[in-house]
Amino acid sequence: MITVDRTFTLGVMAFVLDFLAIGVWHYDYGWTILRFPVLAGVTVCLIGIGNLAMTARIMHAGDSDDTVQTGLRPAISAMAWIGAALPMVLLLGYVIGLPLYIFIYLKSHGQGWRVSAVLAAVTFVVVYGGFVTLLAIPLQVLPMGL
């Protein structure tokens, strides 16, 4: 976990420094525009260095680094399923995509046809009846291009 911790800390520092560099060289911001982001970004980096030093001490003390894989595979699988909702919604629209997502997810996770169909129908009612009709939210109703 320490390695992941250090990677994340370095990633955050790189993110902040990248944007500050973009501000300086790409957008050519003046000091008035960049003053506060520089203050915030430098603070983040200084704290990040402190965190790296702290984790280096822990590594030096010999704490184990074997917890990183614990429970990670099911979490990644869950994240992949969650991520799959996005293309379904973008391609099929919210009104069809979300109930279909619920149906496919439930069916592929051991639920019966009846439970999957009923919950997909409930989702349809919530999306179309609740959000599109009742709250008049302009959700993409039809699949892309139709």
Added chain:
Amino acid sequence: MLDALILASQQFLQPSVLLLMVVAVPIGLLFGVLPGVSGLTALAILIPVIYGMEPVHGLTFLLAAHAVVTTGGSVTSILLGIPGSTLNAATVMDGHPLSRQGKAGYAIGAALTASALGGVIGVIVLVVLLPFLQPIIEAFGSPEVFFLAVFGIVFIGALGEGQPLKGLMAGGLGVFLSTFGYQGTTGVPRFWLDSDYLLDGFRLVPIGLGLFAVPQIIALMSTGKPIASGGQNHDVSWAQVGEGIKTVVRRWRLLLGSSAIGTFVGIVPGVGGDTASFVSYGWAKQTSKNPDEFGKGAIAGVIAPEASNNAKEGGSLVPTLAFGIPGSVAMAMLFGAFLILGLEPGPYFLRDHMDIALGLAFVVAAANLIAAIMILPAVSHISLLTRVPGHVLGPLLLVLVVLGAYASANNPVDVLFVFVFGALGFVMTRLGFSRPALMLGFVLGSMIETYFEISLDAYGPWFVTRPISALLFVLILAGIAVPMARQMRRRKDHDHG
């Protein structure tokens, strides 16, 4: 003050407002019952619903739902030993042993009564304090507000999850993310990567949903298990409930003390509700004649944290309304809702909108009472929700999150950013980086920048030497140094032991 009270009662006693409260309370209770789904998630999901509402209606809806989340959470804490939210964690210690002893009704009766009365007491303290806050507010100029906001982030970052550097880094990242988009004082867009979406910077709703709701959904979908498992007895006896209610009335000193602690902790920006319930629990144990009973089913161990949990909601409204500094992360989210509805909490809010401030206090009190009345008959049914398998509950919550993200601004890019911030929230959760600190940093970031720029222009770099500013600066340094020293001491003990 009397005029404001009359105006508040005219606005907040309308049938439509009361009806919204009756609708919002069961929603809040539902979020409270679902363990890990916090009041913050509730606010994140419900904020899109208030778009286009009148300020009084929108704030009533959100605050009523949020104020009762811990009330709902007490039920699962007691019945199943699973805290509905982290705020209910202290209740588990004595509530669940009582449930195992077959006294679930007794504990639930006491918890709900303590929650309701604690919420009302917190509000009374708030209403008493509001008129006296004006002179204090006038002593706060731009430098002081700047330091107070930084103080809030430092406190929630450094004290939040026991890893001060990670909390502070998360808070700093939140502030940095708030600098994207148009700068407040010059109107120049920053770091927008030539994307129209980023011209307005990152949005509050996708960040809130991503950081708090998505990791919870990942947890549910990855295990597939129901939130609750095991074979506890869920039967709730009405005689026991009545006895629990009477016990709270008999232990009124404990109730008042715990509510006072909760209100005070709520007033201090950034300290958060988790602290309130544990401080109250500790106080109840220290002042008890039988401290050995705590942890084994002492009713005082249920009354103290529950009263304190709900009382802190009134308290945390004080800095939110009066200073524009949220007293907790949930209040930071509520702060965003104020802005969405066209109201700006801060030094002039009490002068211009005292009626709304008093009305909101009424909403917190009334919601707590309605919640207690509503939840009692439904306790046994509500507990069944926690038995819904994670593979069913998780995707259904995801649907709500996707819809909520889109509905906030009718922008599909917001949905994309929910997933981006969801991944960030998941990594932060696993590595122990404070998500509340990031959220608070993001919410307060633009305000911090504005007051920082004004302070520099008005007083130069020596604005830090103004008396109140200097005091706050010292407190910020202490807020960093003390948890750091404590962590290093713990590490040293660990190395030697």
